[in-house]
Amino acid sequence: MSPQPAAFPPEDGPAWQRIRRYAVPAWMIEQATAHRLAGDWRAACATAAVDVGFDLPGIASRHGAAVAEAVADDLRHFAPDLLRWHLPRVLGGRTTIAPDLRIVLASYGGADGPTLSVTTPPMIEGPQRLRLHCAQLLPVKSNRYGGGGSCSESWAAARPFWDARCAPELSARLGEPTGPAARIVQLQAAGDTDAAYAAAGIECDLTVPAPERHERPVDPRALFADPPIALSRLVPETRRLVAAGAGDRFRVAFDWRTSLLLEPEGSDRLRARFIGRAEARTVPVLPRYIWQRLPDLELVRTGRITPRELHPLVSAALFPAAGPAVGPPGPDTGRPVRVRCHGVWHEVRSRGGVLDVPHTPEEQRRERAMRAFGGKVAGCFAVQQTWTTGEGRLPRALRAQRRDLFLRVQHGDTPGVAALLDAGVDPRVRDARGRGLLHELHLLDHEVLLPRLLASGLDLEARDRHGRTPLLSAVHGGGSPELVRALLAAGCRIDVVDGTELSLSQEIRRYRRTDLDFLRERVDAEHPGIGTGWFDEYMKHREKDEDDA
Structure with a gap:
């Protein structure tokens, strides 16, 4: 394998590892797939927490039978669990879906026809439900939670991210680069930005707009380092977007003031130049899947996950030799945790719906009385108190068990939470915010x-x-x-x-x-x-x- 720049900054590695474990649980993939293969796309959406905001008879009455049948054909192969797997994430330590996005999946019937799209949640930490639309694409007003309204991103040319028929294309289009593409990656890894752009068929002007008086100058080459741009994909994937009618020029936003404008030139080249905020307002954003490497490649390369823990459609496309994938692991029901208690080691664990400690009922009553009168508790009883109040520190293993539970909660994994309660986890547990x-x-x-x-x-x-x-x-x-x-x-x-x-x-x-x-x-x-x-x-x-x- 040729040298690869990292797919994401090192600090995002743990977040992506958690995303792949919790955001799309194995039961969701299995059940949504079964419904899709049985021809029940609505049940597949319900399983994957996708609310449907339309009905096919309504599409037919407004746009005609031919358009409704084209929509129905796409919906028969729509894999909502695969879409959820690939959605952009907030990161910065968080694992939730990037809010206020409208992901355009397909358009039908010309300029006046409907567009199949999905909107992401309005809140960073709110319910992780999605909504599927099929209507003419109109501007969206600011959401009720203070956001600025949905930012559109076209996945019309990214069917491997949501259409099960196209998932096998994932490797050829977005997998590890080979041949000339691998040479481009080598030039990037060596820091030869000019040669890498030239080899990718991109005529790049690295002149950065002059900063305003209160701003520091921008180093143009530093903009390409973090996160890295998948240069070898820019030309073919941008041409696919143009062919899909998503626009005729796009931009990559590096920060709040600087973007890279990409304009097709001929059939196999792009012209790129930096633009400032004013011009950027008029140019659609280039979808992230085009210019960012797939996180799954990096996670497997660095040993954070195995191919068998990936979404089965993703694993089959990217790592066909690894064998059938089983998806993310299920809940960790927890093992006994050793706690230093009054000079000796005790084992505590969630069992029978309580955080069980090896103390007699009389000892536990005495500690509760001491706490009621303001006395300080220690050892097993301090751990019990932290578990049920969120105040204080838990042993590392118990922190991991609590984190596992609340990450499943954050991603709406009701079966996972129920399985932990079935295994005896104390339902009185509180997180560090007392929730x-x-x-x-x-x-x-x-x-x-x-x-x-x-x-x-x-x-x-x-x-x-x-x-x-x-x-x-x-x-x-x-x-x-x-x-x-x-x-x-x-x-x-x-x-x-x-x-x-x-x-x-x-x-x-x-x-x-x-x-x-x-x-x-x-x-x-x-x-x-x-x-x-x-x-x-x-x-x-x-x-x-x-x-x-």
Whole structure:
């Protein structure tokens, strides 16, 4: 294998490793694949947490039977789990999907026809659900959580990322470079930027726009180093985008002020030059899959994961000799952890729904009494306290078990969470922000887990570090109206405020949650004036500014 520049900065390696383990669990891949092969694309989408915002009869009535059949043909081969696998991620230590993106998959029937697209979540830490659309592509206004509206990225020429029929093309188009492409990579690795661009068929002007007075000059060659550009793919993949009707020029955004403009020149060359912010506003962004190497190649190359842990379609394309893939590993049910307790080593573990410690009931009652009177606890009892409050430090192995649970929660892995509870994990666990499973129900299937958590005796009014109860967390974090109704039916109080003294009614208004008007009206009627005084004046000015805009 030829020398390769890294596919991502070293600090992103652990995040990509976690993404591949938790973002698309093996059960999701298996079930979505089974539904797709059975011809039930809607069930495949439901399994992969993709909400469908259209129906085929409606497409036929608006755009004709031929367009509806073309859409239906693509949907029969649509692999929503494969799409989720390849979606851009926030990174910077996070594992969630990059928010506010509209990924364009295919267009039908010319300029007036519909476009098949998917939108990513509006919140970085909110529910990781996607929404599939099929309609004319229109500008999207800012989302209710403060984002600037969806940024479009065309995957019309990237069918190996979402169309099961095309997944085998992944290696030839986006895999390890061979032949002349490998030579380009060698030139990049050696730092010979000019020669690498020339070998890739790109006429590149490395003149950077002059910085403004308060800005430092930009080193143009440093822009190509982190993350590296997959030069060998720029010409063929950009030509594919042009052929797909996605535009006639594109840009790679290096930072907030500098972009590289790419313009096709003839059939096999590109012209590239740097542009500043003003010109960049008029040019669509080049999809990241074109200019970034696949993270899977780097993860396998560095030993962070094995080919068998990849999505089966990805593994079969990139590493055919590795044998059938089984997907990401399942939940870690946890092993006993050694804890230093009063001069001796004890083993603690989650078992039977509690964090079990080798102490008699009398010893445990004595420690609880000591804690109630403000005494300091240590050893096994300190670990128990940290596990159920989130305050303090856990042994490394228990931190890993807690992290495994809450990463599955973050990515909506309800079967994984249920499997851990079945294995005896203590449901009273809190993360370092003091958030328990009830606080995170908006990320999971509450119909499966809420009855189980209530039966475990969890407190519906428990507060996290921000002073939010589970109901406040559901409203703040994008929870569904169905979850809110279920929490109300379970007995959650509505006369509550968070750590900034915002009431439920104010949170609903803050995020324009019109789907929760039923709760806002009830709070306002039963508890008028609850919440902080400055908020209503702030919202009055904000709403006026939005109306003026």
